[in-house]
Amino acid sequence: MQLPTPRGPLTELLFERLACPPHEFGPPPVPARTPALEDEDLQLALFACYELHYRGFAEVDEGWEWEPSLLAARRALERRFEDGLARAVPRPVPTFSAPMRRALAELTAATGPDLSGFLQREADLAQFREFVAHRSIYHLKEADPHTWAIPRLHGGPKAALVEIQADEYGGGRAGRMHSELFRTTMRHLGMDDSYGAYLDRVPAITLAVSNAMSLFGLHRRHLGALLGHLAAFEMTSSIPNHRYSMGLRRLGGDQEARRFYDEHVQADAVHEQIAAHDMCGGFARQYPSRAGDVLYGAACALTLERLFAEHVMDDWRRGASSLREAGLMVGSR
Known part of the structure; x- marks a missing residue:
């Protein structure tokens, strides 16, 4: 790049x-x-x-x-x-009498702009490509920021994270890695699938979504937040990815083009339980004083996703592109 x-x-x-x-x-x-x-x-x-x-x-x-x-x-x-x-992001206050799984479920129950529903039912092909361009900033290195947590964990939480990440990396099969499946989707949409190809086009909020993962992943003091961030991703993934797949099918995408989204519908339904109970719940049991960090990381993930969806939907409602024009300086899109 x-x-x-x-x-x-x-x-x-x-x-x-x-x-x-x-x-x-x-x-x-x-x-x-x-x-x-x-x-x-x-x-x-x-x-x-x-x-x-x-x-x-x-x-x-x-x-x-x-x-x-x-x-x-x-x-x-x-x-x-x-x-x-x-x-x-207001910092959630953990309720130590309630299990971590329930606390995370309450956080992820909040709703924001229905971006996935719009992509399923109304988006045109140009808008779907825009969405994919935004997501390419993370999906072309999917799982990498959260992998920083593996050497910092031990026992059950470590085993749980490794189980999730093994699926993200295709179980050792290069063609099944989620980043490679996303490349296939990009190629079917006629897009440049090279790493970082759309970096000049995405706005600050898209970069902030990715930067939060790197911030949490690169600093051991943010370990709890990183785990909560991943759990929020997994717990809010299956339904939107089903909608993305249905939207792409409506727009002519075949089974291979939709495989990235279909894979997440299945895998993340399982990952949700592992992330909330075994990984985050286990971590909170090992380190009760850091339970609030886990919830804060989840809240950051959810807030940034909401702000991203608001940005995209606001532009589309105005009939504008949600991407920046390449090469523009600060203050322009």
Whole structure:
């Protein structure tokens, strides 16, 4: 993947520095006053910093991954992102008399804009492609952020997470990996299925959805939040994915094109129970004081998904695209 187009002074400086050999980075520019979850410059900068821990960029020296001065600059950006999450997501108070599974179920029962219903019944092919472009930012590396939790767990919660992740990675069969199934969907839709192909087109909220996973995954202090985040994903996945599959069938998608969504209908119905009871419930029993972290991670996942759906639906109701025009600077879409 190539470095994307900058979206403001922060990413202009970051990408200029990353294109050179590793050196002292220095403090980042003073951030804009835009709310963190809507800040195109901030979210793209964080995404690029996090990507150094995944596949990186073709023109960026791998030595940047652990350059102390860049990590210090990233920490300043993370503080702003974490503050933005805290403002947007009220921290749930755990009820220790109620099991974690029930607490998660109560959180995930809340509803937001019916994006999956719209895609099932009304979206045209261009809108469905837009949705897939948004989702490609995560689905082309599906499961990777949550895998960071495996070496940080032990006992039952670790076994539960490994069971979930094994399915996400296709049980050891490359063609069954969920990221590869998503590539198949993209190809059937006539889209570019290369990693990061739509990075320049997606807005800040789409990047924030992905950045929250990386934030939680890369910091051991956020382990509980990462588990709650994954549980919320699994517990709210089966019905929407069934709707996505039905919508794609309505638009002419064959069984192979829909296999990614159909796979999630089946797998996530099982994962839901494992994630809520064995993984999160087991973790809360091991570390009762961190039960609130689990619920907060779930609440972050649900809030970001709601904000993403609102962004997409608001644009579509206005007859506009939910994607940005490639190459535009901050403040434009």
